[in-house]
Amino acid sequence: MALLDINSASKHFGAIAAVDNVSLAVERGSLFALLGPSGCGKTTLLRMIAGFETPDSGRIRIDGSDVTGLPPYARPVNMMFQSYALFPHMDVARNIAFGLRQERMDRRRVAGRVEEMLELVQMTGYASRRPHELSGGQRQRVALARALAKMPQLLLLDEPLAALDRKLRAETRLELIGIQERVGITFLVVTHDQEEALSMASRVAVMNRGRLVQIGAPKDIYEQPSSRFVADFVGEVNLFQGKPTSPSDRPALTVAGFETPIPLPCGTDLPHGTEVVLAVRPEKLVLSQTPRDGFAIAATVSSLSYLGGGSTVHLLTRQGGQLKAYLPGGIRFARGDAVWVSWSAGDGVVLTE
Amino acid sequence: MGKGLRITALLLGFAFLYAPIGLLVLYSFNASRLITVWAGFSTRWYGELAKHEGFRAAALTSLEVATMAATTALVLGTLAGFSMSRFPRFRGRNLFGFALLTPLVVPEVILGLSLLLLFVTCESWIGWPPRGVPTITAAHATFGACFVSVLVRAQLAGFDRSLEEAALDLGARPWTVLVRITLPGISPAVISGWLLAFTLSLDDLVVASFVTGPSSTTLPMAVFSSVRLGVSPEVNALATLFLALVFVLVALAFGLTTPRRRRSPGH
């Protein structure tokens, strides 16, 4: 049985549906990510799970029990807030102990658990510091320790890496994964950063405008996006929209701006005359001085961005078609160069929406 | 505005504000009764003041009234501040807001007159309350509450509500959240609110004059009767003592409510 089971939850604010008929299940002990742009409803959904918002319809079950109508203090769920929300008038130890005191846990056990938590987040020795004496990263650890102290069935993390700089983000990401594995608690992370979601979670749910648009493992979300939105939101992508050419042994699309028809994956079977969108990831594109056999597009390099580990290359065809390629390693081209672009047909994904 | 101009403005302004007070303090230690003749340092007027039965009784009355009024004002004002801050819409909100703000702005003679007429009407209907300490306290509690509500509201506006949500999330019931998280969070407003209501009560002349009874004289009333007859050195001494008291109270309020400077984050 899934630990968290959301069944057709909806929430409206006035005429706007913040959450529109969302259903999902989160497995016990997993790290699950809820991904989407601002305003997609992920925060509202998170708050419904925590108990700060009540769904207009639908049910939320945790470990089999229906918690839909329960107030936040009655749920086996704890949250790590985006702003950390550490109590400023209490020191670190009392912050962490707060939830335990509410359970009327006896003092000695509380002290022991607090020490345990401090060790878990590597903040041993900081017990009597006050929040205003800590750096942002330290505050976050305390917030995490506080939320884990009660060993909840489900831990919610609201944009945990948003406030951190790039290097710290990568380190913290690894630490969070490590902690989750150590304590075995189910984590649900809400984020707008697709890199975060893909790298941390074992399953990702993508939301847009209140709806759940795709749910699956990170690899599946990235390599088999189900819709234009997902293909574009998660990572960079080349999108080709056009009509299939007359049936032949090699299915292809006629796309405006490209002389050559764009190949579709083998076996693609589409009704005649429908518009189709094909997605190809930039790293699948191969650039060369001479055209490859089979399929190649002539284009010129319009701009280059060197990113250290690789480069993003933007290309323009003579007919105005645009392409994005990602090349690992050093740059071999310059602006204005004429190149041939190709990829294997199987690297493309036909999008259904 | 250039730095020189700024400093000049400040100096002039503060000189203007503090010169009279400074002079009062100075002359309370003047051995001579006359303001214009300095006859040497002396604490004789403080001695005279201590012997002055009228002032002493009045001071006690004022302190009694101020303490009760400030405490009542604190409770009422905090409730009102919460209501206005946390409930953006309820029936009668505009009227409530009007009743909370107007006493702060309206001339004191209006407050005094209206309250006295209320008490007289009550007296003629049910024979209660007797005019004196109870009525003065009620009057002071009323405008004190308005001041407190302004302070509480301002503090609540800046209060991070995610702290309350975090507490609820961690298992605290709403009452616990209020007592352990919210009230400590607005404690500057609570403390300075009490002190402000206390000082205002201690200082009030007009309203007290209207609503008092035959046997209750507050300190401002006693001082007023005295100064209508002219400048008096005992009053200078009283004024200085009063200033010292207020200085201590305000310094306390400031010290307790000014956010402490952050120490550099440890690493």
Place this chain on the structure above:
Amino acid sequence: MIGIGRLGWVLLIGVPFLWLGFFFLLPLLIVVKISVAESIVGIPPYTPLVTRDVSGINFHATVANFVLLAGDQLYLRAYLGSLVNAALATALCLLLGYPMAYAIAHAHGARRQLLLFLVMLPFWTSFLIRVYAWIAILEPNGLLNDFLIGLGLISAPLPLLNNQFSVELGLVYSYLPFMILPIYGSLAALDQSLVEAAADLGARPLQVFRAVILPLTLPGIAAGSLLVLVPAVGEFVIPDLLGGPDTLMIGKVLWDEFFNNRDWPVAAAIAVVLVAALALPILLAQKFYEQRQAA
């Protein structure tokens, strides 16, 4: 707020509301009621609104008091005089207070806190005592005159007390902190980058002030002006202690009418007209305040 329940809700709003309704709103209504009564010798010294006798319920109300107010030059002059005095005091407070607020807003950290403390301290100190202090200074044989005579600048004492000058001085002195604090509030909240942007685009300091700072501190100026003007119109202590025989301010007139003439209905009528005259600024003040709270 989660979980306080209907009862909690009712208590939270109801208790202060009832208190204020009883101790503020109701009294105002009673003032209106008594303003239409007649003065009599007795306790209470006014006629009741409603009497019951053999013939049933009778209402007694008269507009005689208002007619008296309208007809007698004294009251009219007192109202106007109060308004003029208060307006002048407001203007002077603004002239002195704005630069001070500006200077405080430009200080930083501990110094700024200290300056604010120094501005607030007089406000918290007894109003009565501070006004009284001026008597000692402005008297014919007071400090200022003595000082000037001693310096040889004048030969006879200047009439500095018990006239328009001393009343105005007293008003400005007492109400200055009320003007400084709201203006300081506006200035402190001012986004410094706006000033820098204006300067960057070529505006000279005076232009920056006129185009950016002044408009953005208008709410503070308005608040300060209301906090000075409205109470100053009905001020009693200052005209009584520092004013002279020809000082006519409505607060003092109301007091005299009530305590000296024992004419409660007329005093009530004066109060009603005063509140009516101040109603507009008061409602404006409330609107301003609510707007700022909502923002």
